[in-house]
Amino acid sequence: MEIKLDKHSANEASIKINLNEADYQPKVDSKLKEHAKKANIKGFRPGKAPVSMVKNLYGTSVLVDEINNILSSSLNDFIKKQEFRILGEPLPVVEDADAIDWKNQKDFEFEYRIGFVEEVDITLDNSIEATAYTLEVDEKVVEDAITNIRTQYGKMTNPEISEENDFLYGDFKAADGSFTKTLSLPLSKIDGRSIKKFIGVKKGDSIDLDPSKAIKGSLSELLDISEEEAANLTGAFVFEVQNINRTELAEFNEDFFEKVFGPENVKTEEEFKTKVTEILSENYNKETKVYTEEQIKDLLVAKAKVDLPETFLKEWLSKANDKVSQQDIDKEFPLYAKQLTWSLVSNKIAKDNDIKAEHEDVVEKTQEMVREQLASSGLGAQMEDQMDMFVNNYLEGNEGQNYMQMLTAVQNDKVLALVKEKITIQEEKISMDKFKELLAN
Missing domain, CATH: 3.10.50 (Chitinase A; domain 3)
Incomplete structure (x- = not known):
């Protein structure tokens, strides 16, 4: 067997795999003997048909299966040894495969196209500047929120x-x-x-x-x-x-305070207003935190200058999602490219700084997510004793994809926490209207 890599450009290449009879025939012969032991062919007792007849009936399909197995394992092993990071999946050159004479051919050449990136280069220092926004909750927003709550309980x-x-x-x-x-x-x-x-x-x-x-x-x-x-x-x-x-509108009294915030948490109208202000501030600043982190990601993605194989990736996305039109792929590609580049940058930072997402971190983050969902549905603390069940059901769902998504989210959190320590962060207080303007741009 011979495997050769031919780089066409800085981010695209082809891999050629040449197989001769010695590479696949022993495995094919072994498989055919196994078939012969089990074959039920008219005119012969089960397992007694000649191997030559079994080969005539099943030889081509066994040959194709075994060569595909060899190609898959050989290609994966070859890619693992490379220093570059392959993107998407290798695309077989179909024209060559269609020309194969499986009955008579002894030597085979297969070609795959790949897209990749070389080492991602990113340095974190205080020359990278970002702004962290804090929202000022004005009086009108608080009063409107209180009116809405009083209406709900009215x-x-x-x-x-x-x-x-x-x-x-x-x-x-x-x-x-x-x-x-x-x-x-x-x-x-x-x-x-x-x-x-x-x-x-x-x-x-x-x-x-x-x-x-x-x-x-x-x-x-x-x-x-x-x-x-x-x-x-x-x-x-x-x-x-x-x-x-x-x-x-519900009256400001002990019964109202207890319905909204539970027993003994709020006792006066002023305390109620303070509590509402705190919750609004916390919720709004979750939004500003997400916005700030997206801006930081954009800065790092731009700084890394990762050269993606755009043509290859669009072709791979098209073949991997045959129900999606090329027009939709072209439209969504900039967002996909940004997310892919951030993933490469995040993984590089994690590797350089030995950042790992542990199982305990995944469980803790999932608990936070479930608590927020329960709170928003009005269930809250009364479901806390069933938290383990909710968390396990979620992480085991979607064939393991939920767990992997949370694992990635935990790593991103840790990477961004490190980035914020390394770069220059300017704090700025802004109004809700100003923040809406930032979101609109």
């Missing part, structure tokens, strides 16, 4: 006369009778120019409107219809009020 009432922010329950009808829908209409969805019509109404009243002008936002979502249907709802409509629903 009491539903049915007043006689409607006011702003009420819900009107009734029938939404086209004047010509072509459309009717019964729904609960939030007055917050009514345009400012039309809101006066909906305030001060009572049960049994009818309100004339043009939905294309009176309703803010998505009419299709409000009415649970398609965009095409919603586009046709113009002109004269009427809303017939059957009931008025209002949520009275």
Whole structure:
């Protein structure tokens, strides 16, 4: 057997594997003898058919299988010995394979195309500068959050006369009778120019409107219809009020504090406000942390200047995902390239600094994720005693892919923690509006 590497460029090459009869025939003969012992061929007792007949029946398929096994193991072993990092999977040159005469040919040559990168070069020092943002939670954001919480825990009432922010329950009808829908209409969805019509109404009243002008936002979502249907709802409509629903804000009292934050955690309105501010600040700054780390990744990816084999990778992605169009691959490739490059950079930093993701780290990170999910669903601490079950089920799911994803996430966390120690980080406080501007750019 002979294996040769031919580099076509800085990041693409071909691997040629030449096999002669001595490389594969002993294994083929051995396999055919095994087949002969088990073969059930008409006219012969089981296992008594001549090897020559078995070879005539199964010889080609056995030859193909054994050569494929040799190629797979030889190619993998050869690649493992190289210093470069192969990307994607080797692509066989199909034209050569189609020309093989399996019946008569003795010597075979197979060719594979590969994409790779040489050693990734990245140096961490204080010349790399990044900004870590901290969000200032302003008074209005806090007050809006408190109002939302009080609304969630508030009491539903049915007043006689409607006011702003009420819900009107009734029938939404086209004047010509072509459309009717019964729904609960939030007055917050009514345009400012039309809101006066909906305030001060009572049960049994009818309100004339043009939905294309009176309703803010998505009419299709409000009415649970398609965009095409919603586009046709113009002109004269009427809303017939059957009931008025209002949520009275929950009062600041011990019962309310306990429902929101549990017993003994908050006792006064001021403490409640402080707690809400802390939670908002924590949640917002999780977002700024993610943003900062993405900026750091971008800086390191740019600094590493990894030359990816773009043409090869696009071809490999196309063959590996035959249901994805080439147009979609071209569109998504920049994001894929960024993620791939960061993976190479992260692995290089981890290797140079002996950073490893341990099993205990994976379990701990998964626990954090599960706790956040439980908290967001309102379950929280009462499910803590089942944490091990949730964690194990997740990590064992998706055929082990979940575990590998968490392992990668842990390594990334450790790599980024080291990077932040090595580079220059400038701290800056910004408003939510300013942060939204950063996200939009």
